[in-house]
Every structure is written in structure tokens, then in C-alpha cells.
Amino acid sequence: MKELKDRIRKDGKIKAGNVLKVDSFLNHQMDIRLFEKIGQEFKRRFADAEINKILTIEASGIGIACVVAQSFDVPVVFAKKTQTKNIAGEVYTTKVESYTHGRIYDIIVSKEFLGKGDKVLLIDDFLANGKALEGLAQLVADSGAELVGAGIVIEKGFQVGGDMLREKGIRVESLAIVDSMDDKTGTITFRGDDADEQ
Ligand code: 5GP
Numbered sequence: 001m002k003e004l005k006d007r008i009r010k011d012g013k014i015k016a017g018n019v020l021k022v023d024s025f026l027n028h029q030m031d032i033r034l035f036e037k038i039g040q041e042f043k044r045r046f047a048d049a050e051i052n053k054i055l056t057i058e059a060s061g062i063g064i065a066c067v068v069a070q071s072f073d074v075p076v077v078f079a080k081k082t083q084t085k086n087i088a089g090e091v092y093t094t095k096v097e098s099y100t101h102g103r104i105y106d107i108i109v110s111k112e113f114l115g116k117g118d119k120v121l122l123i124d125d126f127l128a129n130g131k132a133l134e135g136l137a138q139l140v141a142d143s144g145a146e147l148v149g150a151g152i153v154i155e156k157g158f159q160v161g162g163d164m165l166r167e168k169g170i171r172v173e174s175l176a177i178v179d180s181m182d183d184k185t186g187t188i189t190f191r192g193d194d195a196d197e198q
Contacts, residue, residue, distance in 0.1 A: 001041050001175040005190050007034065008154065008176055014183040018128075018156065019100065026125055026153065030063050038064065038175060039071035042123070042151040045173045046072075049148045051121045053077060055114070055140065057096075057107060057132050064153060065123040072121070077114060079107040079136060092142045096135035099128045109139050118145035127152040127174060130161025137170060149173060156181075157191055 013021040025031040051072055056065035057079045069076045081096075082105070091108040098105065114120070122136045133150055140147045149171030155162050157177040165172050177191040 035067035116144040122150040
């Protein structure tokens with residue numbers, strides 16, 4: 001998605017530890033006009049699929065998932081991060097290792113909001129090592145719902161998550177795949193030829 005890649009080149013900031021900061025339009029201040037176009041692009045890419053629910057993870061996935069969900073006209077559920085012990089049987093739960101915070105936490109979704117008959121699209125802002133998406137996919141599997149695929153705004157293609165999930169047979173559609181980024185020069189390269197894109 002050319003507009004997204006241009007925006008990342010213009011406003012993205014490369015931090016140590018292979019972290020790309022896009023706080024001015026995605027992760028802190030949110031450009032909802034861009035979000036709308038992102039939603040339309042996911043809708044176009046998943047036009048062949050039946051989807052009745054979007055699942056994301058708090059916190060940074062929620063804003064984008066809500067706008068994407070408008071394109072699909074379906075509800076959004078977000079997995080909550082929790083440190084509560086002894087969670088009762090009312091929720092599906094699994095553990096996720098956080099890329100940006102470097103610790104492990106539990107994520108939960110109420111059984112009330114995910115289950116058999118649901119056809120679920122996962123949405124997240126970033127894909128790095130794939131732990132967040134792997135956790136969400138696990139919750140979908142545990143609930144008996146069907147996983148349709150995952151829509152990612154920015155995939156860091158030089159990290160293992162994308163390949164790992166695709167090898168597992170999950171359909172992953174990423175709107176911008178970063179092939180390399182250099183925190184010294186500020187240079188970001190993307191997979192694919194921008195000239196071919198809208
Ligand atoms: P993963 O679980 O794939 O390793 O990491 C995905 C999660 O970590 C995303 O939900 C996102 O919040 C965060 N994340 C991973 N890499 C980056 C990054 O380069 N920049 C930002 N802003 N968040 C990231």
C-alpha cells in the first residue's frame with residue numbers, strides 16, 4: 001500500500017532494538033483517514049472470505065481494528081492483557097511474550113464473545129516475532145471459531161513472525177513489509193515495487 005509506505009518513510013522513526021516508531025499516525029496520534037484507507041485495503045484483500053468478527057489485542061491494535069471493522073461491518077473483540085491469577089472458566093486464555101516490553105503476560109477473551117460459528121480476521125498494527133498473533137490464533141482455536149486470516153499494518157519482514165505464521169498455514173496480509181531499516185542513516189526499504197501499487 002503505497003500511501004502507507006510513503007507515510008512510514010516520511011514520519012517513521014527507527015529506534016534501537018529494531019523498533020519502528022510510528023507514533024504520529026498509528027500508535028499514539030491516529031490518522032483516521034489513513035485508517036479508513038487501510039480498512040478498505042483489507043476489505044479488498046479479503047473480499048473472497050466470509051468474516052463476521054475481528055479480533056485484536058490491547059492496546060495498540062484497538063484503534064485500527066475499530067476502523068477496519070467499519071469496512072467489514074462486523075464487531076471487534078479485543079483480547080485483554082491481564083495479570084490476574086486463577087482466572088475462572090469464563091474466558092479463553094493463553095500466554096504471550098511481549099516484543100516491546102520483553103515480558104510474558106496472559107491474554108484473555110470472554111467465552112461470551114468468541115465461539116463456534118465465528119469466522120475471525122485478526123488485526124494488529126505490527127508483526128515482529130509473531131507471538132501476539134500466535135496467541136490470538138490460539139484463542140480462536142480454543143474457542144472452536146474459524147480463523148480466516150490476519151491483517152497486519154506493518155510487518156517487519158526481517159523478523160521471523162511472518163514466515164512462521166505462513167508456514168503454519170495462516171493467511172497473513174501485510175500492507176507494508178519492511179525488509180530493512182537502519183537506525184544510523186534512517187533508511188527504510190520495503191518488499192515489493194512501489195511503482196506497481198495504488
Ligand atoms: P510480535 O508478537 O509479532 O513479536 O510483536 C507484535 C507486537 O509488538 C505488536 O502488537 C506491536 O504492538 C509490538 N511491536 C513489535 N514490533 C514493533 C515495532 O517495531 N514498533 C512498534 N511500535 N510496535 C512493535
